[in-house]
Amino acid sequence: MSLCYQTHFNPVAVKPSASRRPPKRFLVCNLSVPTSAALEADPAPIFTSVKTFAPATVANLGPGYDCFGCAVDGLGDHVTLRVDSATRAGQISISEIDGFGDSGTRLSKDPLWNCAGIAAIAVMKKLGVRSVGLSISLQKGLPLGSGLGSSAASAAAAAVAVNEIFGRRLGVQELVEAGLESEAKVSGYHADNIAPAIMGGFVLIRSYEPLKLCPLKFPDDKDLFFVLVNPEFEAPTKKMRAVLPKEVGMSHIVWNCSQALALGAAVIQGDVRELGSAMSSDRIVEPRRAPLIPGFESVKRAALEAGAYGCTISGAGPTAVAVVDDEELGLAVGAKMVEAFMKDGSLMASAVVKRLDRVGARLVSSVV
Amino acid sequence: MSLCYQTHFNPVAVKPSASRRPPKRFLVCNLSVPTSAALEADPAPIFTSVKTFAPATVANLGPGYDCFGCAVDGLGDHVTLRVDSATRAGQISISEIDGFGDSGTRLSKDPLWNCAGIAAIAVMKKLGVRSVGLSISLQKGLPLGSGLGSSAASAAAAAVAVNEIFGRRLGVQELVEAGLESEAKVSGYHADNIAPAIMGGFVLIRSYEPLKLCPLKFPDDKDLFFVLVNPEFEAPTKKMRAVLPKEVGMSHIVWNCSQALALGAAVIQGDVRELGSAMSSDRIVEPRRAPLIPGFESVKRAALEAGAYGCTISGAGPTAVAVVDDEELGLAVGAKMVEAFMKDGSLMASAVVKRLDRVGARLVSSVV
Numbered sequence: 001m002s003l004c005y006q007t008h009f010n011p012v013a014v015k016p017s018a019s020r021r022p023p024k025r026f027l028v029c030n031l032s033v034p035t036s037a038a039l040e041a042d043p044a045p046i047f048t049s050v051k052t053f054a055p056a057t058v059a060n061l062g063p064g065y066d067c068f069g070c071a072v073d074g075l076g077d078h079v080t081l082r083v084d085s086a087t088r089a090g091q092i093s094i095s096e097i098d099g100f101g102d103s104g105t106r107l108s109k110d111p112l113w114n115c116a117g118i119a120a121i122a123v124m125k126k127l128g129v130r131s132v133g134l135s136i137s138l139q140k141g142l143p144l145g146s147g148l149g150s151s152a153a154s155a156a157a158a159a160v161a162v163n164e165i166f167g168r169r170l171g172v173q174e175l176v177e178a179g180l181e182s183e184a185k186v187s188g189y190h191a192d193n194i195a196p197a198i199m200g201g202f203v204l205i206r207s208y209e210p211l212k213l214c215p216l217k218f219p220d221d222k223d224l225f226f227v228l229v230n231p232e233f234e235a236p237t238k239k240m241r242a243v244l245p246k247e248v249g250m251s252h253i254v255w256n257c258s259q260a261l262a263l264g265a266a267v268i269q270g271d272v273r274e275l276g277s278a279m280s281s282d283r284i285v286e287p288r289r290a291p292l293i294p295g296f297e298s299v300k301r302a303a304l305e306a307g308a309y310g311c312t313i314s315g316a317g318p319t320a321v322a323v324v325d326d327e328e329l330g331l332a333v334g335a336k337m338v339e340a341f342m343k344d345g346s347l348m349a350s351a352v353v354k355r356l357d358r359v360g361a362r363l364v365s366s367v368v
Numbered sequence: 369m370s371l372c373y374q375t376h377f378n379p380v381a382v383k384p385s386a387s388r389r390p391p392k393r394f395l396v397c398n399l400s401v402p403t404s405a406a407l408e409a410d411p412a413p414i415f416t417s418v419k420t421f422a423p424a425t426v427a428n429l430g431p432g433y434d435c436f437g438c439a440v441d442g443l444g445d446h447v448t449l450r451v452d453s454a455t456r457a458g459q460i461s462i463s464e465i466d467g468f469g470d471s472g473t474r475l476s477k478d479p480l481w482n483c484a485g486i487a488a489i490a491v492m493k494k495l496g497v498r499s500v501g502l503s504i505s506l507q508k509g510l511p512l513g514s515g516l517g518s519s520a521a522s523a524a525a526a527a528v529a530v531n532e533i534f535g536r537r538l539g540v541q542e543l544v545e546a547g548l549e550s551e552a553k554v555s556g557y558h559a560d561n562i563a564p565a566i567m568g569g570f571v572l573i574r575s576y577e578p579l580k581l582c583p584l585k586f587p588d589d590k591d592l593f594f595v596l597v598n599p600e601f602e603a604p605t606k607k608m609r610a611v612l613p614k615e616v617g618m619s620h621i622v623w624n625c626s627q628a629l630a631l632g633a634a635v636i637q638g639d640v641r642e643l644g645s646a647m648s649s650d651r652i653v654e655p656r657r658a659p660l661i662p663g664f665e666s667v668k669r670a671a672l673e674a675g676a677y678g679c680t681i682s683g684a685g686p687t688a689v690a691v692v693d694d695e696e697l698g699l700a701v702g703a704k705m706v707e708a709f710m711k712d713g714s715l716m717a718s719a720v721v722k723r724l725d726r727v728g729a730r731l732v733s734s735v736v
Contacts, residue, residue, distance in 0.1 A: 067626035204629055214642075216633050247615035253624070253652065258435035260625040261572055264632030265584050274582075284621065 041128040046167045047366045049082040054156035054361035055200070056142050056354075057149035058226060059192040059315040062282035063259040069149070069192035070202040071357035072226050077153040078139040078364070079116060081161035087133030092120050099140030106144060111136070115151040115182045116158035122178035123162040126170060134162065145234050147315035152193035155182035156361040160198065164363045172199055175361075176213060187237075193315065200360030202267050222270030224356045225330045227308065227322040229337040231349035235293065235317040243288045252283045272325040276309025279323065286312055293318045295345020302340035306333040327353055409496040414535045415734045417450040422524035422729035423568070424510050424722075425517035426594060427560040427683040430650035431627040437560035438570040439725035440594050443516065446507040446732070447484060447525035449533055455501030460488050467508030474512060479504070483519040483550045484526035490546035491530040494538060502530065513602050515683035520561035523550035524729040528566065532731045540567055543729075544581060555605070561683065568728030570635050590638030592724045593698045595676065595690040597705040599717035603661060603685040611656045620651045640693040644677025647691065654680055661686045663713020670708035674701040695721055 055076040059069035077099070087093040094109040094117055111117025116138050124134070136158060142150040159178045163170050170178075179194035187193075195203040195213050206212040218224060259281040266274035280300075290296045290313065299320050303311035307329050308322035320337060324330045334351030341349040423444040427437035445467070455461040462477040462485055479485025484506050492502070504526060510518040527546045531538050538546075547562035563571040563581050574580040586592060627649040634642035648668075658664045658681065667688045671679035675697050676690035688705060692698045702719030709717035 063625055064629055065625065066622045068629060204626060204633075206626055206630060207623075214630060214633075216629075244618060247617055248621055249615055250612060253616055253621055254434045255575075256621070257431055257433065257625055257628040258572060258574055260628040261432055261436060261584075261632035262574060262582060264629035264634075265572075265582075265636045266632075268633045268636040 042130040043127055043166045043169065045083050045132055045165045047083075047165050047368055049080060050161050050164045050366045051078060051080045051364045052157045052161040052164065052361060053078050053364050054153045054160065054197045055357040056228075057152055057193045057196045057315075058228075058321050059147075059149060059190075060282075060285065060312070061263065062279040062286065062310075062312045063256045063263055064192070064204070065282065065285045066190050066192060067205045068202070068263070069196045071196040071200045071360055072148075072228065073355040073357040075148065075228075075352065075354055076141050076197075077150070077157050078141065079154070079157035079161045080137040080139070081120070081158070081165055082135050082137075083165070084133050084135035087135050089133050090124070090130045091133055092117060092124065093133070093135045094138065095135045096137040097140065099138075100143050107138075107140075114138075114154075115186045116154040118182035118185055119155035119179050120158040120162045122181045123159045123170065123175065126174055126178060127162070127166055129162075129166065134165070136161075143230060145237065146230050147235065147313065147317045147319040148228065148230070149193035149197055149315060151186045152179065152183060152197040155179040155186075155194055156197035160361040160363070164366065173211065173213065177211060180211070188241075196360065198361045200358050201356065204264070216264065216267045218267055218356055218358075219270035220358075222272070223325045224270070224272055224275075225324050225327055226354050226356070227303065227324060227330045227334045227337065227351060228314065228319055228354060229299065229322075229334060229341065229349050229351045230319045231293070231295070231341045231345065231347040233294065233318045233345075233347050237316055239292055240289055240316040243292065244285060245288065248284055255281075255283050272323055273309045276311075276323045278310070279312050280304070280310035282312060289313055289317060293320075293345070294347055295341045295343070296320060298340040298344035299337045302336040303333050306336040308333045311337075324353075410498040411495055411534045411537065413451050413500055413533045415451075415533050415736055417448060418529050418532045418734045419446060419448045419732045420525045420529040420532065420729060421446050421732050422521045422528065422565045423725040423727075424596075425520055425561045425564045425683075426596075426689050427515075427517060427558075428650075428653065428680070429631065430647040430654065430678075430680045431624045431631055432560070432572070433650065433653045434558050434560060435573045436570070436631070437517070437564045439564040439568045439728055440516075440596065441723040441725040443596075443720065443722055444509050444565075445518070445521040445525050446509065447522070447529045448505040448507070449488070449526070449529035450503050450505075451533070452501050452503035455503050457501050458492070458498040459501055460485060460492065461501070461503045462506065463503045464505040465508065467506075468511050475506075475508075482506075482522075483554045484522040486550035486553055487523035487527040487547050488530050490549045491527045491538065491543065494542055494546060495530070495534055497530075497534065502533070504529075511598060513605065514598050515603065515681065515685045515687040516596065516598070517561035517565055517683060519554045520547065520551060520565040523547040523554075523562060524565035528729040528731070532734065541579065541581065545579060548579070556609075564728065566729045568726050569724065572632070584632065584635045586635055586724055586726075587638035588726075590640070591693045592638070592640055592643075593692050593695055594722050594724070595671065595692060595698045595702045595705065595719060596682065596687055596722060597667065597690075597702060597709065597717050597719045598687045599661070599663070599709045599713065599715040601662065601686045601713075601715050605684055607660055608657055608684040611660065612653060613656065616652055623649075623651050640691055641677045644679075644691045646678070647680050648672070648678035650680060657681055657685060661688075661713070662715055663709045663711070664688060666708040666712035667705045670704040671701050674704040676701045679705075692721075
């Protein structure tokens with residue numbers, strides 16, 4: 001059974017001023033569904049187990065550094081969550097971690113130090129779960145530290161699993177808040193992976209205090225493919241942050257704001273050419289980080305020469321992401337990028353071509 | 369006779385890569401119509417006189433500082449341009465300047481030091497005019513130094529007038545380039561007033577080298593009104609520039625890019641609420657400039673309390689601009705803003721409510 005989580009994303013009317021009709025919204029901000037008051041404390045589970053999936057995400061997209069991200073289809077993590085009498089009531093355990101590479105040995109099974117565990121605990125707290133113990137089995141489909149939102153995918157799948165097993169009582173906003181607790185502990189207080197991992201599509205984080213999430217809808221009738229090229233190289237995350245400038249001069253700020261403005265317009269319009277052009281044009285973050293990824297400059301050049309509309313670093317890297325509007329072209333672009341990583345970075349790399357994920361974290365199956 | 373200049377704005381195909389169909393474009397960048405090669409040198413005029421109009425413009429719109437602007441309907445400058453045997457062939461003279469306040473005495477009639485004159489000369493040069501002398505009569509409808517693109521309106525009206533009198537041989541890109549020569553001399557090398565003054569609507573300046581202009585189309589079926597409140601106060605332009613920070617920290621950059629991204633999306637979607645919210649949220653420029661405009665903080669607060677979706681400084685000020693989607697509401701908002709300028713800034717002010725201008729500089733009448 002596949003149950004689309006999308007139902008949660010229906011626009012929720014945000015209190016319009018009394019005198020005016022609420023306008024049709026596209027930036028549905030403050031998605032919070034005010035469910036908390038209606039929640040009974042300590043709810044009973046409606047399933048004995050659920051399986052969920054959450055997609056990989058591409059954060060930053062150039063000038064959208066630390067505020068913008070999107071989900072990609074067909075890559076991600078699965079969580080199986082079970083009501084578990086062997087786990088103390090109100091608590092969670094992690095029974096198993098397997099999947100991509102050595103994820104199983106590198107990730108902690110202590111739920112307080114595992115991104116899926118932290119997110120699950122945060123959701124249980126919001127729901128007021130006290131009488132039921134749960135156990136998580138995490139199946140990693142994403143490499144760690146690749147710049148594809150690996151920790152966010154685990155957190156999103158776990159948060160949604162807990163919510164589903166108790167009858168889907170929380171709204172999107174609460175789930176993102178729960179996931180953000182996990183991200184804050186594991187990879188930094190930023191929502192540009194966890195928000196699209198939960199909500200799907202493109203999501204802009206307009207503010208953190210309060211958390212204001214704005215999905216930007218890419219038109220259904222337009223095609224958008226991401227060419228994701230992951231080299232066998234672990235980006236030194238600390239260095240990736242440390243290399244950022246403390247302060248930036250006005251000319252670069254004006255430039256990046258201009259590209260960000262174009263990026264927002266291009267997403268709504270479904271203009272992949274301009275989306276790519278804007279994504280490729282960051283003058284603040286990418287120029288500092290690119291030199292830390294061997295061969296990246298050549299990889300980007302190869303992508304553009306092969307016909308991609310744009311190319312940048314996915315998240316903090318090392319994955320390089322290019323955009324195209326045609327799958328076959330994407331495969332050709334990916335091959336050239338892999339070649340360039342080897343030629344100029346001496347790195348083995350693999351390429352996949354994936355569509356935009358428009359759904360986000362979702363229930364895959366459930367057992368009553 | 370009224371002749372809409374809009375015909376020039378039809379999308380001009382930008383060389384698509386050979387293997388793919390050109391996508392439908394909204395960001396029609398590099399509008400340049402490659403007319404120069406086809407131009408005969410020293411063309412003959414097709415009219416003896418023309419009258420043109422160019423609209424006022426609101427530059428910056430908060431996070432779009434120095435790269436974004438739009439045109440407002442029903443406010444602007446007129447130029448009457450005549451073939452004039454008393455003016456030396458290939459040259460231009462300014463016969464008259466009248467209109468708003470003391471514009472007539474404050475503006476130079478030397479065409480080399482007048483924004484209309486400089487733009488007209490630049491267009492004549494591009495056209496290769498050598499055998500005809502022209503004279504300009506400029507009618508200012510805009511106050512000087514108000515933040516409403518007064519110099520750009522004069523330059524745009526003059527540039528379009530010269531182009532029209534010789535049979536409209538230049539495209540939009542060339543006209544903006546000509547206007548930019550004028551802006552560079554008179555108020556600084558920025559195109560965020562001159563581009564929308566010539567092109568109408570919202571225009572994003574993506575780059576200067578080369579000049580890449582991207583019109584962002586606000587939907588035809590949506591209403592957008594600007595409440596423009598101009599206080600009796602001349603903003604000290606030099607101070608307005610001098611007060612800008614030399615460097616800015618990353619958190620403010622991320623914030624402003626996020627708002628710019630939302631602004632671009634809101635314009636394309638015609639979402640006035642989010643447009644206003646983004647426009648209101650600049651944390652880099654407005655906070656530095658606002659204290660130089662007596663009462664501005666109160667004026668902004670009054671606008672928002674009265675129901676405006678957003679409010680900021682128009683251009684370098686002192687005009688305050690608020691946005692609404694209803695004309696009547698706009699009048700109420702304007703009244704509150706005027707009141708606040710008096711109460712907290714001790715400044716007399718006047719308010720107008722104007723629609724978005726979607727046409728730009730245009731021919732109003734012509735005599736053969």
